[in-house]
């Protein structure tokens with residue numbers, strides 16, 4: 001995808017986010033009015049007040065009269081708002097119950113800030129950078145997501161289907177709760193073709209569609225970012241920083257990246273270590289077994305990848321689904 005294609009796709013994502021913001025606000029207004037019908041009454045009073053004040057302001061000739069009307073309307077409006085706040089409080093609802101809640105307050109989820117010429121908001125630029133870093137070979141989010149999960153395709157023998165259903169549920173909960181997950185990190189292991197990539201992509205799709213910031217990357221692309229950093233690229237702009245900083249990082253196929261002296265193990269350690277220190281979430285899919293992880297990356301990296309206090313590890317077993 002070119003930059004402009006990414007921009008277009010991201011603007012669509014922002015439009016979906018705004019629609020979600022609106023639906024969320026409507027639901028909260030409805031909830032408040034259901035709990036406390038006087039709020040609905042006050043809200044329509046407030047709307048009527050504004051409308052009639054507007055009309056009378058338009059019919060007044062002198063500036064003094066218009067100013068007086070406007071400040072009178074403002075005072076009455078504030079009175080109504082104070083009553084609404086009181087009722088919200090009495091109903092056990094937060095003060096901002098009837099206000100829009102944005103993912104980004106700076107741009108109100110439009111992606112733009114400033115007057116003409118508007119520019120992209122920092123949140124937009126950051127997301128754009130993350131998107132561009134994605135590997136073009138990764139599956140589309142419309143192809144691989146939890147809704148597309150088809151348990152019937154998985155053999156029942158040896159508990160393979162049951163295990164996959166449980167793992168899917170665990171992954172979906174992880175994505176739905178993010179960032180309030182039970183375990184901060186997930187490690188999906190097992191031979192090729194058992195559905196690890198599908199689960200990883202499904203988590204990514206769900207978190208992104210909930211408005212979260214996630215980066216997914218193949219281990220090969222991750223290695224490229226490491227190599228660039230090693231060769232002295234600009235730290236502020238390179239992909240390696242994006243990998244360290246992503247609130248959720250999903251690495252697919254760990255173990256398929258080249259092993260290069262002074263790079264692979266060292267930078268993977270830095271990446272994991274910095275992410276753990278900053279309490280960021282990481283999901284990794286790999287064909288390597290825990291023993292192979294230790295052999296390939298050494299004790300220091302393995303202890304971070306397999307840390308049981310922060311990581312939930314799942315080893316998938318069974319037949320290769322691609323060959324069925």
Ligand SMILES: [Zn+2]
Pocket residue numbers: 104105106107108109111112121122123124
């Ligand atoms: Zn923004």
